[in-house]
Amino acid sequence: MTFLLRTFQLGMKSLLLHPMRSLLTVLGIFIGVASVIWLLAIGEGISREAQRQIEGLGADNIIIRSIKPPADVMGSSDAPIPYGLKREEFDMLVQTIPTIKAALTIREARRTFTFDGRNEEGRLVGCTPEYFEVTRLALDRGRLLTEADVDGRHNYCVLSSGIAERLFPYQDPIGRRVFLSENKDYYEVIGILEYRTPTAAIGGSLDAQDFNTDIYIPISTMRQRIGDFVYTRRGSSRTSEIVELNQITLRVRSIKEVRATADLVRRTLHIPDESKGKDPKFTLASAKGKSLAADGSFNDSPARLDAAVIVPEELLEQARMAKLMFMVLMGMVAAISLVVGGIGIMNIMLATVTERTREIGIRRALGATRTHIIMQFLVETVLLSVVGGLTGIAGGLLCPAVISGVRDALFAYAPTLMASAPEVAKQVEPVIVSYSLPLAFGISVAVGVVFGLYPAYRAAQMDPIEALRHE
């Protein structure tokens, strides 16, 4: 015990004898350990962000959205061409797929909302009462839409917080009526939702969603007042479209059945599976299905481009993969700097051992065994790497502050650069993972031991007679 204490003291003394040298040696470990903590913190930040978004969609949900086909598919004619999901398709899904627990439909249109001379552009959403629950939109004040509202096709609306704030900066919106100029229609506000953080696009298949410009009305009211044909004028340009349903959300009985159900939905609606890319299995399955389906119409129709299936559960998997990729890359960076740091330590320790040959000889003559010598130099190396580890942990803990600081600075001084930066870089909030601290510390100790063993062994193998003669 006293031996260890003495060795520790001696180690400290010898390191402080060359403070600059020790400092530079420690730097490699510092960077390595700090980057371990950084990578875990950023990885965790990314995955939490993705998780949050995906949970917002609901892991047991399958979302089918209508997509406006590109212009060349639509043709050049001005006449609106119908696209998207049909009401009869919705009925087909609900009636044929047994694993569906609940299902709802949404109709959307871009509209201008007016109140008291203020105009706000937003999304008019026709939905059913379940919509709020399924998309996890919480009520702030008033009440949500009810079955009675849908059945009665009332002109009621629920405002998202953003619209409520901008349209009614001074008044209480509840009980007041919002005017839709395109339809010359009034809707009475019955409730206001809580603020919902906009979500970034995930994995390419889901657009960024901002719920804060939405106004929700009963879908039955929307069908009656607006219909399937939507004519929108924006300045000089005008667009018209015929859409029956913008979105179908299916809730599956259990999460285990989500994927199978999603496959079934894709095949029923002839939507290609984007997540699998050009998967030969898909066509193979189609070919098999063809022989089974007598009329052949089921699988013969070309893959449709006007709808997409979004499976949050699959996105979760993608997010996990993305996180894993990030961790592997950063892990390699950390590993490289730790190895380089370790080599630096080894280099310095070899020099130290040569420098202190005489001392080793004295110690051996006075009764130190090889083990004692190995311990002495190992303690010194581990001390170096632990100092690196501890400062590295301190550096790692600064990660959230540094990242947000740098991001703010970049937004302030290079806004164009930041505008083109990926969504992740703009949004990610690193979260220090608790286990990363002991992990990083352990790594630094391990590096010390691993890279200290050889110099210590060299020291211990010295012939005491030769060492004593060394000048």
Add this chain to the structure above:
Amino acid sequence: MVAAAKLVDIKKDYVLKSETVRALRGVTFEVPAGDYVAIMGPSGSGKSTLLNLLGCLDKPTSGEFYLGDDNVAQMSDDQLAFIRASRIGFVFQSYNLIQQYTVLENIEVPLLYQGRLTIKGRRRCRELAEMVGLGERLGHRPTQLSGGQQQRVAIARSLVNDPYFMLTDEATGNLDSVTSEEILGMFERLNDEGRTIIMVTHEDDVAAHAKRIVRLKDGLLQSDKINEHRITARTRAQAQGVSLAAPEMSEAMPVAEAV
């Protein structure tokens, strides 16, 4: 009386590439407890080899080396380390103190490696430091001390484990004549107190302080005689015409000294 050290037909060969150097070719002698032996010989006589063997820093090619009752000739490296820590007190020409340690810490080193650095052990270290006249300088580093003072620290260190014998290698080689005399006086006093001293030197006037002189030549014992003309404090005093009364330790070792 049990011998402090006993060598029986010790041989040591060094293999250098193709040729074998026979450094010791069968050396036999005994050092009884309480003896004060000087080992002399020209360079190449096997003096250093014998010193390394006596100090358990090396193993003989053949022969027996008894330290007390144990034959240490073919002990393992770790066993020899323990023997060095517990039974031998080294005093080197260049003092060989550990620069990062204080005086007290240097004296403690052999105890450290035996795991005997207890409160009692520490007290003994302090006493030894006082005995060699450095009680006031326990916290000093070797660089803050003169050569003679450093050698006194080394002597205190060599005594801390109560060794079977002190092994001194040209202990006065780096010191001026006054300080040399002082160190040799200390050896004499320690020998008077019953310490066994084996001294390796090539200087006749240093060897003259020993009770017995062993001469080596070409790896063999050339002579092993009682020193008839031994220089002691008494003879020195007589030579200088000073009082015969034995001086006190502190007087024999003035604190102030030239380096």
